[in-house]
Amino acid sequence: MDKRSFETIAVQAGQDATGSLTRPHAPPIEQTAAYVFESLGDVDEVLGGRQPGFMYTRYAGANQAALEEAVAGLEGAEAGLAVASGTAALLLAIVSAAPAGSEVLATRDLYGGTLSLLRRQLDRLGYKHRLVDMTDPAGVEREIRADTRILLAETISNPTMRVFDLDRLAGVSRRHGLVFICDNTFASPYHCRPLEHGVDAVVHSATKYLNGHGDVTAGVLLGRADLVAEARKAAIDFGPTLDPFAAWLARRGLRTLPLRMARQSASALRVAGFLAAHGRIALVNYPGLPGDPQHALATRVLVRGFSGMISFEPRGPAGAAERVIAGLRLIRFVPSLGDVWTTVSHPAKTSHRSMTADERAALDIGDELIRLSVGLEDPADLEGDLERALERA
Numbered sequence: 001m002d003k004r005s006f007e008t009i010a011v012q013a014g015q016d017a018t019g020s021l022t023r024p025h026a027p028p029i030e031q032t033a034a035y036v037f038e039s040l041g042d043v044d045e046v047l048g049g050r051q052p053g054f055m056y057t058r059y060a061g062a063n064q065a066a067l068e069e070a071v072a073g074l075e076g077a078e079a080g081l082a083v084a085s086g087t088a089a090l091l092l093a094i095v096s097a098a099p100a101g102s103e104v105l106a107t108r109d110l111y112g113g114t115l116s117l118l119r120r121q122l123d124r125l126g127y128k129h130r131l132v133d134m135t136d137p138a139g140v141e142r143e144i145r146a147d148t149r150i151l152l153a154e155t156i157s158n159p160t161m162r163v164f165d166l167d168r169l170a171g172v173s174r175r176h177g178l179v180f181i182c183d184n185t186f187a188s189p190y191h192c193r194p195l196e197h198g199v200d201a202v203v204h205s206a207t208k209y210l211n212g213h214g215d216v217t218a219g220v221l222l223g224r225a226d227l228v229a230e231a232r233k234a235a236i237d238f239g240p241t242l243d244p245f246a247a248w249l250a251r252r253g254l255r256t257l258p259l260r261m262a263r264q265s266a267s268a269l270r271v272a273g274f275l276a277a278h279g280r281i282a283l284v285n286y287p288g289l290p291g292d293p294q295h296a297l298a299t300r301v302l303v304r305g306f307s308g309m310i311s312f313e314p315r316g317p318a319g320a321a322e323r324v325i326a327g328l329r330l331i332r333f334v335p336s337l338g339d340v341w342t343t344v345s346h347p348a349k350t351s352h353r354s355m356t357a358d359e360r361a362a363l364d365i366g367d368e369l370i371r372l373s374v375g376l377e378d379p380a381d382l383e384g385d386l387e388r389a390l391e392r393a
């Protein structure tokens with residue numbers, strides 16, 4: 001019989017499960033904003049790193065730590081930091097790697113949101129940036145100035161699927177004492193481990209392949225322990241904390257990453273071949289196609305396949321992309337990617353909307369470009385859906 005008063009029972013009863021001989025097989029979700037300490041001395045022990053433990057969820061928590069450890073293991077990194085989105089991971093990677101006044105030399109083939117981060121926010125925080133063609137490492141080296149401190153690239157670019165010679169770019173970065181940050185969202189560590197190519201820091205939108213089920217927004221930053229420790233300080237100060245449940249879901253999704261990537265890449269290779277051979281298709285971007293201009297480089301940078309991301313342009317008068325998207329039945333129009341469900345997006349209208357039409361045109365992101373994220377369905381069904389939509393368009 002609980003002898004505590006009504007109000008106290010309401011607040012405190014059932015809080016701590018005690019005396020259980022067993023423990024859960026799945027990791028518990030520590031849905032808490034902070035942790036209990038038994039003494040002031042324990043605070044020093046935990047914050048001094050002498051005892052394991054957590055203090056405050058904005059600083060770190062068990063579910064975030066589990067995700068960090070797992071992704072760091074997959075990327076071959078010393079340490080990781082899990083945050084609320086891929087965008088937050090990029091922000092923290094940049095501000096913790098170099099002070100205001102520094103220049104970020106970024107690939108021109110960049111996710112539109114990252115460009116927007118550079119233009120709208122980092123610019124007013126005092127960071128400068130220039131966009132360069134990273135398919136030409138010698139050209140990149142010529143562009144480096146005294147204030148250049150960071151190189152920023154994507155392993156496979158969104159949405160043009162360009163790949164970059166990470167080893168040569170890392171050589172350029174090292175020669176000039178820069179920090180090379182690589183967004184590995186499209187490849188995932190299954191297809192590329194950028195740190196092994198000499199990259200200093202890897203970022204992910206874990207919203208995509210790492211979680212893989214389209215139900216979490218999260219980001220992860222990986223790299224040397226000293227770089228990640230600096231980024232964690234920035235995370236504590238800026239506060240883009242990953243919620244424990246979201247961290248738990250992402251960690252759970254990660255368990256099937258190898259299976260999903262293997263299947264999604266194999267299906268994408270097949271679907272890309274189907275599109276490339278189709279009379280109603282004007283262009284296919286997929287580095288796994290033997291005829292792709294970057295195929296040879298892609299086979300050096302990527303392993304075990306080329307990911308599940310394709311982009312393509314249907315033939316026909318203006319508006320063909322819109323008609324194809326409208327004609328799809330199994331494949332949904334969802335402005336995200338990396339889901340087990342096959343989705344398409346329209347970069348000009350969604351991810352790259354912040355660019356002017358001229359800027360998009362210079363990057364080959366036309367109004368007819370469709371981005372396809374191949375999921376786990378039967379590829380024959382996907383081809384059937386595309387065939388029907390192309391016929392109707």
Ligand SMILES: Cc1ncc(COP(=O)(O)O)c(C=O)c1O
Binds near residue numbers: 158217
């Ligand atoms: C390549 C790439 N990097 C980063 C991001 C940003 O991720 P998030 O939406 O989790 O902030 C995206 C989002 O689409 C992306 O495609």
